[in-house]
Amino acid sequence: MPSTCQTRRKILKDSFGIDTAESQYIVALAGNPNVGKSTVFNALTGLHQHTGNWPGKTVNNAQGSFSHRNKHYLLVDLPGTYSLMANSVEEEIARDFICFGQPDATVVVVDATSLERNLNLTLQIMEIYTKVVVCVNLIDEAQKKNIRLDLEALGNKLGVPVIGAVARTGKGLNELREAIFKITAQGCPTRPLQVAYSREVEEIVAKLTPKIRELIGDTFNARWIALRLLDGDKAFINKISRHLGSDAGLIPFRGAAE
Amino acid sequence: MPYRSITIPLSKLPVGSLCQIASLNIEGLTRRRMLDLGMVPGTFIECVRRSPSGDPAAYRVRGSLIALRNENADKVDVYPL
Numbered sequence: 001m002p003s004t005c006q007t008r009r010k011i012l013k014d015s016f017g018i019d020t021a022e023s024q025y026i027v028a029l030a031g032n033p034n035v036g037k038s039t040v041f042n043a044l045t046g047l048h049q050h051t052g053n054w055p056g057k058t059v060n061n062a063q064g065s066f067s068h069r070n071k072h073y074l075l076v077d078l079p080g081t082y083s084l085m086a087n088s089v090e091e092e093i094a095r096d097f098i099c100f101g102q103p104d105a106t107v108v109v110v111d112a113t114s115l116e117r118n119l120n121l122t123l124q125i126m127e128i129y130t131k132v133v134v135c136v137n138l139i140d141e142a143q144k145k146n147i148r149l150d151l152e153a154l155g156n157k158l159g160v161p162v163i164g165a166v167a168r169t170g171k172g173l174n175e176l177r178e179a180i181f182k183i184t185a186q187g188c189p190t191r192p193l194q195v196a197y198s199r200e201v202e203e204i205v206a207k208l209t210p211k212i213r214e215l216i217g218d219t220f221n222a223r224w225i226a227l228r229l230l231d232g233d234k235a236f237i238n239k240i241s242r243h244l245g246s247d248a249g250l251i252p253f254r255g256a257a258e
Numbered sequence: 259m260p261y262r263s264i265t266i267p268l269s270k271l272p273v274g275s276l277c278q279i280a281s282l283n284i285e286g287l288t289r290r291r292m293l294d295l296g297m298v299p300g301t302f303i304e305c306v307r308r309s310p311s312g313d314p315a316a317y318r319v320r321g322s323l324i325a326l327r328n329e330n331a332d333k334v335d336v337y338p339l
Contacts, residue, residue, distance in 0.1 A: 082291070082294040083290070083291075083294035085294070113321060114320060114322045117295060117296045117319075117320050120296065
């Protein structure tokens, strides 16, 4: 079932201006700039939106809906970003939506011709939560450049569904819809690869995680919050506290993190 | 990997030659952005071309072409190859 949770719908409306129908699954579309995210968006929703010609800019938070196997989806096109570390407004929007908007699934569109650079964002999203589908776009371009991709091996390694696509021609989009369907409506589990940090960091994270879970329950991924506490990103920690209500007590925690 | 001890700033790398990143002596936002683009120590970088005035220059990093101003490239120490 789609989350009928009133609070989530309220958050989506208040913080992101997104109106959702009761039975709609929310799917976020993330990716680096210029990977064809908007092409995937248009191809899936059939909604012809016009974004300007500035490379890598999707400042508007475009939304569109589509149906697959009698299930309804609201697709949210996030701004193109290289990272979720919130250096820019775009990154902040993308991160906040994935973190607080709690979409039922996130499709990460990656560029087949520079996979290495694109996987940085993918891993960051997989660190936040598990319901991730990777759409490797532009595989025709990769073939032209003699880049061979073993998508099955990539899927096994990442632990999430990996779909090859050429969004421009519509190739692979049915598989993508099917993958979204499996993750949302059927609740197929994924085992996303988690980045392991140095021993020092992991030891502190192991200490922090249970305490964070005590404080915030399962609303957010405790491991991820622990890592952000270690980053010392004050603005973000304040934001989490606001979302949880002021009595969450994360702020006194900062001392423990240092 | 051969032992290399001599580093130069990335901005001094001749067009067409290859190097490997030794360290990024930058802090904050720019550092984060460079790391996000895959410029971590050990990464191979090729200087592809320079603009007529020599600044900025285009570098190939992990299959992508990235333009950097000299003011930023000055602070990236590399081992020329």
